[in-house]
Amino acid sequence: xxxxxxxxxxxxxxxxxxxxxxxxxxxxxxxxxxxxxxxxxxxxxxxxxxxxxxxxxxxxxxxxxxxxxxxxxxxxxxxxxxxxxxxxxxxxxxxxxxxxxxxxxxxxxxxxxxxxx
Amino acid sequence: xxxxxxxxxxxxxxxxxxxxxxxxxxxxxxxxxxxxxxxxxxxxxxxxxxxxxxxxxxxxxxxxxxxxxxxxxxxxxxxxxxxxxxxxxxxxxxxxxxxxxxxxxxxxxxxxxxx
Numbered sequence: 001x002x003x004x005x006x007x008x009x010x011x012x013x014x015x016x017x018x019x020x021x022x023x024x025x026x027x028x029x030x031x032x033x034x035x036x037x038x039x040x041x042x043x044x045x046x047x048x049x050x051x052x053x054x055x056x057x058x059x060x061x062x063x064x065x066x067x068x069x070x071x072x073x074x075x076x077x078x079x080x081x082x083x084x085x086x087x088x089x090x091x092x093x094x095x096x097x098x099x100x101x102x103x104x105x106x107x108x109x110x111x112x113x114x115x116x117x
Numbered sequence: 118x119x120x121x122x123x124x125x126x127x128x129x130x131x132x133x134x135x136x137x138x139x140x141x142x143x144x145x146x147x148x149x150x151x152x153x154x155x156x157x158x159x160x161x162x163x164x165x166x167x168x169x170x171x172x173x174x175x176x177x178x179x180x181x182x183x184x185x186x187x188x189x190x191x192x193x194x195x196x197x198x199x200x201x202x203x204x205x206x207x208x209x210x211x212x213x214x215x216x217x218x219x220x221x222x223x224x225x226x227x228x229x230x231x232x
Contacts, residue, residue, distance in 0.1 A: 105163045
């Protein structure tokens with residue numbers, strides 16, 4: 001079974017530019033999460049999709065970040081315009097279902113390292 | 118690397134020793150507590166979890182202990198091997214409402230195993 005994949009693995013852009021990160025979850029996983037780890041900080045939650053719907057976007061830092069999951073399959077996270085403080089590693093994770101007395105493990109992708117100059 | 122600037126707690130052990138990694142959590146409403154291992158250039162990898170109504174769970178070479186009185190979680194690794202060298206994160210999972218499933222991570226601990 002293929003794991004969670006993310007593209008690109010690295011992205012270097014200048015302040016003010018736009019970047020779009022992509023995440024392909026494990027096939028059949030309804031839940032898709034975005035997290036990020038900014039240098040000097042711990043991994044933090046950004047948002048959670050259930051299929052194509054945003055279940056929780058409480059972690060999105062501001063309106064420069066836009067996440068979509070059209071069709072409930074892959075997801076994109078766009079940063080426009082990028083700022084210096086957006087640099088970090090962006091992780092995507094997916095899980096099957098929530099509830100049922102199990103933790104429903106979240107499988108993480110390898111991350112996209114974003115550097116804003 | 119991505120750990121630069123983080124000043125994470127570190128633990129250095131000899132191969133074959135047992136390792137204990139500790140974590141404090143803050144949210145009493147979490148339903149599961151989870152340990153992840155992150156190797157350089159990879160995403161966090163699930164190790165073991167424990168439900169909030171339990172105090173101990175064992176896996177293969179790993180044991181997780183949960184002390185809800187003091188909000189403390191620990192991961193014990195038996196017979197630590199060089200391949201166990203990584204950053205270890207504890208995480209708590211939100212139990213309900215719109216944030217159900219959301220993971221809140223601790224800061225991480227760097228484990229280095231010397232042959």
